[in-house]
Amino acid sequence: MPNEKKRFILLGEAGAGKSTLINVLYNFFNGTINPTDVFSAATQVKLAIPCKYWDDRVVETFADQKLNERNIHDVTISQTMKCHSYSFETPNITYEIIDTPGFNDTAGIEFDGNNLNCIEEELRTVQHLNGIIVVINGSIDRVSTAFKNFLYLLRQIWGTTLCNACVGVLTNCDSSSVNINPRLLYSELQINPEKTFYFQNTVFRWNRQRKVTKQLQEDFEDAVESVKMLLSALRKCPPVPTESFLVSPIKLGVIQKCIESSILYLLELVTALIGIELTEEGISASKSEMSRNANRDVYHHIHAVAWQALVVAPTKKSKDKKELKPIHSNRVQDSQHMACNNRKTKESHSDTGHSSPPPPLPPSSEHADCTARSNDTYNRYYNEYDRHVVYRPKNVTVELIVPDGESIARHNNANQECTNLIAKRSRLRDQKQELHDLILSTYETLRQQVSEIRKINKDYDLLEKNSELLRQFKVKTTASPDNQAALKNFYLNIIDILEGK
Numbered sequence: 001m002p003n004e005k006k007r008f009i010l011l012g013e014a015g016a017g018k019s020t021l022i023n024v025l026y027n028f029f030n031g032t033i034n035p036t037d038v039f040s041a042a043t044q045v046k047l048a049i050p051c052k053y054w055d056d057r058v059v060e061t062f063a064d065q066k067l068n069e070r071n072i073h074d075v076t077i078s079q080t081m082k083c084h085s086y087s088f089e090t091p092n093i094t095y096e097i098i099d100t101p102g103f104n105d106t107a108g109i110e111f112d113g114n115n116l117n118c119i120e121e122e123l124r125t126v127q128h129l130n131g132i133i134v135v136i137n138g139s140i141d142r143v144s145t146a147f148k149n150f151l152y153l154l155r156q157i158w159g160t161t162l163c164n165a166c167v168g169v170l171t172n173c174d175s176s177s178v179n180i181n182p183r184l185l186y187s188e189l190q191i192n193p194e195k196t197f198y199f200q201n202t203v204f205r206w207n208r209q210r211k212v213t214k215q216l217q218e219d220f221e222d223a224v225e226s227v228k229m230l231l232s233a234l235r236k237c238p239p240v241p242t243e244s245f246l247v248s249p250i251k252l253g254v255i256q257k258c259i260e261s262s263i264l265y266l267l268e269l270v271t272a273l274i275g276i277e278l279t280e281e282g283i284s285a286s287k288s289e290m291s292r293n294a295n296r297d298v299y300h301h302i303h304a305v306a307w308q309a310l311v312v313a314p315t316k317k318s319k320d321k322k323e324l325k326p327i328h329s330n331r332v333q334d335s336q337h338m339a340c341n342n343r344k345t346k347e348s349h350s351d352t353g354h355s356s357p358p359p360p361l362p363p364s365s366e367h368a369d370c371t372a373r374s375n376d377t378y379n380r381y382y383n384e385y386d387r388h389v390v391y392r393p394k395n396v397t398v399e400l401i402v403p404d405g406e407s408i409a410r411h412n413n414a415n416q417e418c419t420n421l422i423a424k425r426s427r428l429r430d431q432k433q434e435l436h437d438l439i440l441s442t443y444e445t446l447r448q449q450v451s452e453i454r455k456i457n458k459d460y461d462l463l464e465k466n467s468e469l470l471r472q473f474k475v476k477t478t479a480s481p482d483n484q485a486a487l488k489n490f491y492l493n494i495i496d497i498l499e500g501k
């Protein structure tokens with residue numbers, strides 16, 4: 001019976017454990033399936049892909065694989081750089097598994113674009129595929145949106161036959177510690193729970209200088225069982241010709257998603273910018289309000305009667321009639337003026353003379369701020385009385401301008417607030433500058449994405465495809481009555497970029 005070739009492609013996010021799975025399979029096919037053969041000084045482990053603590057166990061045939069993996073000591077970057085096919089021969093079947101670079105949410109469009117190119121190149125060299133092995137880190141409860149979109153597009157392009165031959169490998173977990181919901185895998189990625197396998201490949205994470213634990217050995221045994229189940233599922237997958245497996249449409253879809261993300265990001269940035277501008281306007285308004293309310297004096301009018309002293313000067317003609325001459329016209333009032341120079345006094349005389357004794361001085365509270373009224377004033381007052389002076393009442397209105405304590409306190413508080421806001425304003429100006437810079441660099445990213453998409457399809461209608469987002473953008477930038485022209489420019493710039501201007 002001829003040896004049948006079953007070919008599968010490994011797809012997954014960066015760091016999901018694709019290359020480790022290749023090592024687990026390689027080790028398995030080399031017959032190292034007992035923990036004693038692994039966890040001993042004379043370990044039998046054989047690897048195809050270098051990994052941190054087992055670097056010395058990579059077989060000669062794959063020595064050049066080191067060039068295909070990045071720095072294995074740095075797990076923060078995607079390890080595998082190119083697609084590479086690994087063959088595992090058994091008497092009846094040869095399994096060929098294609099390792100691919102991982103998708104990376106953060107590395108950007110160029111990165112995922114390169115992955116797709118490399119998958120396309122790899123598939124051009126082969127006649128058929130039997131299925132897809134989707135590798136997901138099962139200890140995390142979600143799959144990135146970029147990867148989800150990619151699998152969705154894959155289904156649109158690669159058709160149901162191949163996508164139904166999709167098996168799931170959940171790494172970093174077993175069936176009891178898995179975090180991702182298998183039902184979610186089915187609803188979002190159409191990965192059937194019966195075709196989902198759990199791997200806890202701690203063995204290749206284990207620092208061989210450290211003690212061997214029971215858990216490590218159990219994990220290894222479980223992984224061997226999972227390999228057996230996985231192979232039994234793979235054996236059932238029929239071949240699907242690859243000639244129609246174009247990746248370009250997927251790539252186009254991925255770039256379109258990236259363009260959407262860029263427009264959404266620009267919308268967020270412009271919204272933040274509008275927020276800052278509104279805050280700045282608020283600060284200026286409160287500042288001018290503060291200076292308008294700087295006068296915090298209160299006017300008081302006090303009505304009083306002042307007694308004007310007049311000399312009684314008897315004439316020779318009539319002893320009864322007395323000629324009244326003012327001797328200290330406005331003296332009281334003058335002294336008041338001297339005592340408190342922020343008073344204005346209006347007076348009106350009462351017509352009739354009055355010879356009654358002088359009234360007591362007005363209560364001191366009314367003159368609390370006129371303490372300068374000296375003893376000398378009193379002396380003169382009473383001396384005049386002794387010398388037969390008559391007093392005439394005179395209505396006086398004293399206008400007092402006194403500081404308003406409550407409003408001063410409020411003003412001081414508001415002033416403090418204003419100072420805080422002004423301090424904030426300089427931070428806002430920095431933030432505004434940062435936002436402007438970010439907007440400019442996002443325009444640049446968008447420009448690159450548009451040029452990428454034009455390379456695939458020069459007639460792709462970006463305005464139509466992104467019409468809903470553009471509408472939201474337009475509403476946002478025209479809703480604010482102020483600064484409309486400047487904001488509208490952001491919208492127009494995006495249109496220009498999408499139109500390739």
Ligand SMILES: Nc1nc2c(ncn2[C@@H]2O[C@H](COP(=O)(O)OP(=O)(O)OP(=O)(O)O)[C@@H](O)[C@H]2O)c(=O)[nH]1
Pocket residue numbers: 012013014015016017018019020021051075077078079080081100101102103171172173199200201202204205
């Ligand atoms: N504990 C544990 N660690 C794992 C498991 N699978 C992979 N790892 C570790 O996760 C890290 C990334 O694993 P890789 O196999 O390089 O992941 P990859 O999907 O090939 O990554 P890229 O090549 O960057 O796409 C390595 O340090 C592995 O040792 C697992 O099941 N359990």
Ligand SMILES: [Mg+2]
Pocket residue numbers: 018019020079080099100101102
């Ligand atoms: Mg890898």
